[in-house]
Amino acid sequence: MTEPASTALDLSGAAESGPATTVAELPGRRWWRHRPRRWRRRPSGWHLVLIPASLLMVVPLLFMLGTSLSTREETRRFPPGVPGALHWSNFSQAWTESPFGRWLLNSAIVSVTCVVTNLVLCSLAGYAFARLRFPGSRLAFGAILATLMVPFQVLMIPTLLIIKYLGIVNSLPALIVPNLVTPFGIYLLRQFFLTLPVELEEAALIDGASRFRILRSVLLPLMGPPLSTVGVLTFLTVWNEFLWPLVVTSSSDVMTVQIGLATFQSAHFTDWPVLMAATLMSQIPVMLLFLAGQRYFVSSIANTGIK
Amino acid sequence: MSSAGGVGERGSRAARSRVPRRTILPGRTPPGQGRAGQDQARQDQAEAPARRRRSGRPGRRGPVRRGLGDGLVGWAMISPSVLLIGLFGLVPVVWSFVLSFQHNDLQTPATSAGFANYRDLVHDEVFLAAVRRTLLYTAVFVPVTLLLSLLAAAALNRRIRGMSVYRLAFFIPVVTSTVATGVVFTWLLDPAYGLVNTVLAKAGLPTSGFFASPHAALFSVVAMTVWGWVGFGTLIYLAGLQGVPGDVIEAAQIDGCSKAGAFWRIQVPLLKPVTGFLTVWLTINALQLFDEVYVTTRGGPLNATNVVVYYLYKQAFELFHAGYAAAMATVLFLIIALVTWAQTRLARDASTGGRS
Structure with a gap:
């Protein structure tokens, strides 16, 4: 699998490798430094490009928010603005007219x-895979990586038969069950362990600690970032998964919120405010997690290409 | 960097053997020293016991206990994952291939079909049209997403106030689920009351039926999926752009290159590997389009958005032609493998061709 080049990137811009600092370190080119500084003081012309572009990207989501707080009459008005009074009733209506709580709970579980x-x-x-050499380990790792190449549509029908x-x-x-372990997660953590110096574990090994003990006591404290990445990646994939739950669930009480939403849509096809309220509710957990752990989302997406 | 004494020798060796200088460097380092710095996975397994005997103590790099103990612990650690991935990742591949030569309705035992499924597939006009439609969708979706992602990444790759807010705006669609995207766009593009048509009408422009129109439906799906994927492409390009060394662009600007010129002539070519990865990844995902179609149009109107995976789903789980659907899945797999292979091949040829 091809991997995107960089791993360190976060939305706050803190990880940005400023060209200014690189140039400043080069002898004889210090005079270049003043340019980025001056740019930063003056409002940049790029705002004129970025503001409309960003608005275009968030319009669908703002429109969803706006509609979810409007009455049906208000949605037919133009221009669409902030609704006169906030109609939270759309949310309670979506909640009571469908087992929305159950769906959210199922998705969460x-x-x-x-x-x-x-x-x-x-x-x-x-x-x-990173630290132990034993018969069959390379074959097993190769087989696990090979499954990454297979599109899910190929697996879907036999998996249903297995289930x-x-x-x-x-x-x-x-x-x-089919999501208990992901090949990408194994790959990511293996790569992480390969970057750690073996010396960390040697003292513990000589003292007779088992591999499990080392993993738990010596390495676990260091594994915050890669574990967060794997956790966020798994949560995002499983929460937003659609095709598999669609295939394997049929009764309302085991549906995840995505399938529930799709069913809800067919039932309330033109009741846009309630439908938007339901859509918004289905996205709240992922959005909250995204805002809380942006950098892990970004690194998990940049590292694995999974969306 | 190596010492001054090594430079002349390296140069002459490179000239004589006509191999890139880079490949000689590792060979020049003393064997023991080089191994210590290497990736541990590259260590030859057979070599380890010999080294241990020689030094009389456990190898410095290697684990203290090797052999049987490691094997047991290793397999204990990987067996849950291997079993699960084997059961849900490898067995189904083989089974799906077997299924494609069977008639199966997901209920009663399968019966042998020989090549009948594949024969039917070749003559199935709906399927052939779905393949053409999927390729058309991919051919529009991938370049548009690539271009918009590149431009967005270029705009976002600077230090100005409020950048984190702009980036947030571009990345939020990435975490929005496909179902939510589909539902919201159905409303946005609603022919009667949707925002887009209202704005178009007020501006005196022609409105469209979007998802309801056989001509516009596929392109509406393109617009919707581009919205969902552009943040992803931006993210990857942004990571790539930040890997481009700043001094290269500075040098070009000293030589009189405009900022736009430096971007298109230096940064974009340097991003070729990123573009290659993104092209493959977007293509693979475009060929598997399903969720958005299911939520917005269900393949309609008049099959205008009936893409391969949607047709496959319908055959397998609505008409219960699981063997036929498995044959379709095999074809899809082959198309994906072929496209991936061709694109990596093209990217490699382009990059080596450009250098020599």
Whole structure:
């Protein structure tokens, strides 16, 4: 798999490698330094480009927010603005007219379970693939990487047959089991362990600590960033997953919020305010997590290409 | 950097053997020293016991206990993952291939079909049209997303006030689920009351049926998916742009290159590997388009948005022709593999061709 070049990037701009500092370090070119500084003081002309472009990107989401707080009559008015009074009733209506709470709970159960199992299983496997040499390890790692190439549509039908055979079709376990561990997570953590110096573990090894003990006591404190990346990636993928839950669930009480939303849409096809309220609710957990952990989202997306 | 004494020798060796200088450098370092700095995975397994015997103590780099103990611990650590990925990642690939030679309705036991599924596929006009439509969608979606991502990354790659807000605006669509995107765009592009048509009408421009119009539906899907993916492309390009050394651009500007010229002639060519990766990745995802179509148009109107995966889904889970759908999946897999192979090949040829 091709990997995007850089890993360190965050939205706050803190990780930006400023050309100014690089140039300033070069002897004989110090006079270049004044240019970026002057730019920073004057309002940049780029705002004229960036403000409309950013607005264009957020219009769909603002429109969703606006509609979710309007009455049906207000949505037919032009220009669409901030509604006169905020109609929170759309949210309660969406909540009561459908098992929305149940759907959100299902999504939460499935996502959180998968995050936890991924963190544990990917750490273990990533560590073993990075540090231990044993018969079959290369073959196993190669096989795991090979599965990354396969589109899900190929796996979908046999996976459904396997789930049927296991007798867990149309249940929460059916949504969880195929996502218990992701090859990308194993790969990411293996790469992380390879960057750590072996010396960290040697003292503990000589003192007779087991590999599991080392992983838990010596390495776990260092694994914050990669684990956050894997966690965020898993949460995002599982929460937003659509095709698999669509295939494997049929009754309302085991649906995830994405499938629920799609069903809700067919039932309330023109009731836009309520529909937008429901859509907004389905996105709140991911949005909150995104705002809280932007840098992990960014690094997980930049590292894996999963959206 | 190596010492001054090494430079002449390296130069002469490079000239004699006509291999790039880079490949000689590792060979010049003393073997032991070089190995210590290398990736541990490259260590030869057979070499380790010999080294241990020689030094009389456990290898400095290697784990203290090797052999049987490591094997047990290693397999204990990987077996849950291997079993799960084997069961849900490898077994289904083989099974799907087998299924494509069977008739299967997902309920009763499968019966052998020989090549019938593939034969039907070749004569299935709906499928062939779906393939053409998917390729058309990909051919529009990928370049548009690439170009917009590149421009957005160029605009976002500077230090001005409020940059984090701008970046947030571009990245929020990336985490928005495909279903939410579909529902919101259905409303935005609603023919009667949607925002876009209202604005178009007020501005005196022709309105459109968007998802309801057989001519506009596929392009409405393109617009919607571009919105969802542009932040992703921007992110990757931004990471690439930040890897471009600033002094290269400074040098070009000293030589009288305009800022736009430096961008198109220096930064964009330097980003070729990033563009290559993005092209492959966007293409793979475009060929698998499903969610947005399911939520907005369900393949309609008049099959105008009936793409391969949507047709596959319908055949497998609405008409219960699972064997037929598996044959389709095999074809999709082949198309994806072929496109990926061709694009990586093209990118490699272009990059080596440019250098020599």
